[in-house]
Amino acid sequence: MAAFIAELGSNHNGxxxxxxxxxxxxxxxxxxxxxxxxxxxxxxxxxxxxxxxxQIAAREAWEFPLAMLEPLAARxxxxxxAFGATPFGLWAVEAVAAHVDFLKVASYELLWHDLLRACAxxxxxxxxxxxxxxxxxxxxxxxxxxxxxxxxLTLLHCVSAYPTPPExxxxxxxxxxxxxxxxxxxxxxxxxxxxxxxxAVRRWDAAQVELxxxxxxxxxxxxxxxxxTPADLPATIAACAAPPLDDASPADGDGRKxxxxxxxxxxxxxxxxxxxxxxxxxxxxxxxAG
Numbered sequence: 001m002a003a004f005i006a007e008l009g010s011n012h013n014g015x016x017x018x019x020x021x022x023x024x025x026x027x028x029x030x031x032x033x034x035x036x037x038x039x040x041x042x043x044x045x046x047x048x049x050x051x052x053x054x055q056i057a058a059r060e061a062w063e064f065p066l067a068m069l070e071p072l073a074a075r076x077x078x079x080x081x082a083f084g085a086t087p088f089g090l091w092a093v094e095a096v097a098a099h100v101d102f103l104k105v106a107s108y109e110l111l112w113h114d115l116l117r118a119c120a121x122x123x124x125x126x127x128x129x130x131x132x133x134x135x136x137x138x139x140x141x142x143x144x145x146x147x148x149x150x151x152x153l154t155l156l157h158c159v160s161a162y163p164t165p166p167e168x169x170x171x172x173x174x175x176x177x178x179x180x181x182x183x184x185x186x187x188x189x190x191x192x193x194x195x196x197x198x199x200a201v202r203r204w205d206a207a208q209v210e211l212x213x214x215x216x217x218x219x220x221x222x223x224x225x226x227x228x229t230p231a232d233l234p235a236t237i238a239a240c241a242a243p244p245l246d247d248a249s250p251a252d253g254d255g256r257k258x259x260x261x262x263x264x265x266x267x268x269x270x271x272x273x274x275x276x277x278x279x280x281x282x283x284x285x286x287x288x289a290g
Contacts, residue, residue, distance in 0.1 A: 002186065002201045003208045004237055005084070006031040010062035011214040011227070018215065019068060020075055025230035026213055027079035030237040034076045035104065035210070038064045038096055039088035046277045046284050066095055073099045084127070089276065093118045100124060105141075107131030107160050107188075108269070112276040113144045120148035127208070128153065129188050130177070131160030132267045135257045142181050154208060155181060158188035161262030162226040166196050168260040170253030174204040177257070186210065190226040194236045196251055201240040203252070209240070 006026035012019035076083040084102040087093045102125040157173045178185040186208030187200035200206040214227040269279040
């Protein structure tokens with residue numbers, strides 16, 4: 001049975017009480033782990049991007065307050081959950097390593113090998129997401145992580161579109177990555193479709209499933225079409241325990257890793273290998289020229 005990770009992202013809104021509520025609800029719903037994201041806008045995006053894109057500069061409000069790290073880790077473990085983090089900077093790896101049970105490298109940072117090395121060097125289990133990536137890019141990342149000491153490595157097949165159309169989920173890549181790299185492979189879901197998640201587990205034997213989770217607002221709606229609410233989780237988790245499937249579905253795809261049409265516009269907005277900042281240097285040059 002797959003392990004379910006509740007990705008809290010920035011849905012805590014910097015509010016410890018709200019973060020506690022999310023963790024409690026996800027634990028009660030059956031999630032086995034909770035994860036946060038730790039970044040600072042100024043070392044996530046290149047300066048010219050922050051200066052010229054107000055919507056990106058506004059994401060400063062999404063930054064994780066480090067004072068919440070220790071109490072959230074304790075709360076998750078009190079509720080029987082593992083606790084993990086996605087660091088988006090080398091400083092963040094150092095800040096979170098002592099408090100987490102596992103680390104994750106996000107799809108946008110896959111090309112930044114210095115971050116992979118820093119995460120692997122902690123000795124913590126490492127999860128690497130593969131949205132927008134080609135097989136060659138994933139091969140290089142796996143080699144770097146393993147050379148840096150990543151003995152407990154899990155890959156997550158992912159399509160970095162929010163939300164992801166089910167017919168572009170290419171779930172067969174879960175099996176293809178497992179055969180290619182000889183490690184557990186899971187599914188990082190952005191489809192918010194129960195049938196996709198169930199198929200990732202029952203047809204393609206996903207070892208982990210990562211779901212972005214948010215609390216509903218006063219109208220009963222969570223923020224973002226790719227998010228789940230805790231109330232959505234129990235039925236989906238239970239359905240994943242049913243016997244394996246052996247039929248075909250448009251969600252399966254061909255298993256070859258390359259950017260899907262829905263995520264193609266973001267490929268150039270990945271972190272550059274040279275400095276870990278978004279977007280790639282070639283894209284930054286066009287922004288300056290403009």
